[in-house]
Amino acid sequence: MRLLRLADLAPRERHAWLTPLIAPRPIALVSSLSAEGAGNLAPFSFFAMGGGNPQSVAFCPVADREGNPKDTLRNVRATGEFVINIVSRAMAERVNAASAPFAPDVDEFDMTGFTRIASTVVRPPRVLESPAQLECKVFEIVTHGSGPQHSNWVIGEVLVLHVDTAVLGDDGLPDTAKVNPAARMGRQEWAHVTAANMFALERPTVATTRTP
Numbered sequence: 001m002r003l004l005r006l007a008d009l010a011p012r013e014r015h016a017w018l019t020p021l022i023a024p025r026p027i028a029l030v031s032s033l034s035a036e037g038a039g040n041l042a043p044f045s046f047f048a049m050g051g052g053n054p055q056s057v058a059f060c061p062v063a064d065r066e067g068n069p070k071d072t073l074r075n076v077r078a079t080g081e082f083v084i085n086i087v088s089r090a091m092a093e094r095v096n097a098a099s100a101p102f103a104p105d106v107d108e109f110d111m112t113g114f115t116r117i118a119s120t121v122v123r124p125p126r127v128l129e130s131p132a133q134l135e136c137k138v139f140e141i142v143t144h145g146s147g148p149q150h151s152n153w154v155i156g157e158v159l160v161l162h163v164d165t166a167v168l169g170d171d172g173l174p175d176t177a178k179v180n181p182a183a184r185m186g187r188q189e190w191a192h193v194t195a196a197n198m199f200a201l202e203r204p205t206v207a208t209t210r211t212p
């Protein structure tokens with residue numbers, strides 16, 4: 001085994017060691033608006049859901065190498081709202097294109113060819129091509145660290161969910177295999193979840209987990 005003390009590593013090295021291990025990570029394609037109404041669309045794979053009462057989500061716009069906030073963080077701080085667009089494999093190339101460091105007044109919708117569709121309870125638009133979109137309001141923004149590549153956890157509450165009925169299963173719930181999600185790993189690697197690489201396990205009861 002190799003032991004690494006994180007304090008001995010530069011921020012970029014920590015990132016490089018951990019992203020191949022904490023993987024695959026789902027991708028939130030976050031749509032937001034600046035205080036002046038300029039549109040923005042950017043992917044975040046430091047992204048998770050939590051609980052359900054209310055429904056929490058969190059994503060983490062990391063500061064750039066000079067310690068400056070990304071446009072998405074500025075926007076959600078200023079407006080308190082955003083949309084998370086779930087990323088399918090078919091969207092991956094355009095999602096990657098949206099991650100280019102465009103100037104704040106450039107709307108990535110225009111640069112990537114994604115189609116805007118109006119949201120219902122928040123102002124940022126949704127991405128039509130996405131199989132599901134979550135309209136969210138900011139609950140809290142937690143800053144961890146300072147300077148280059150420090151973390152800002154945007155914790156949001158999901159207010160409205162839109163789902164393409166084409167990705168629903170026989171039980172009426174979303175079927176991940178039909179969503180065809182793309183996910184991020186380390187380096188330049190992505191993953192594609194399909195029915196062929198999914199498996200199901202029944203949740204155990206206490207009795208079945210005891211070894212004889």
Ligand SMILES: Cc1cc2nc3c(=O)[nH]c(=O)nc-3n(C[C@H](O)[C@H](O)[C@H](O)COP(=O)(O)O)c2cc1C
Nearest residue numbers: 042043044045046060061062070071072096099100
């Ligand atoms: C698939 C993917 C996932 C990404 N995940 C993150 C992330 O979790 N946090 C982050 O700060 N940047 C992440 N990035 C980089 C941002 O998308 C990129 O810095 C983008 O320009 C930020 O846009 P903004 O300044 O408009 O907010 C990711 C890029 C890609 C392609």
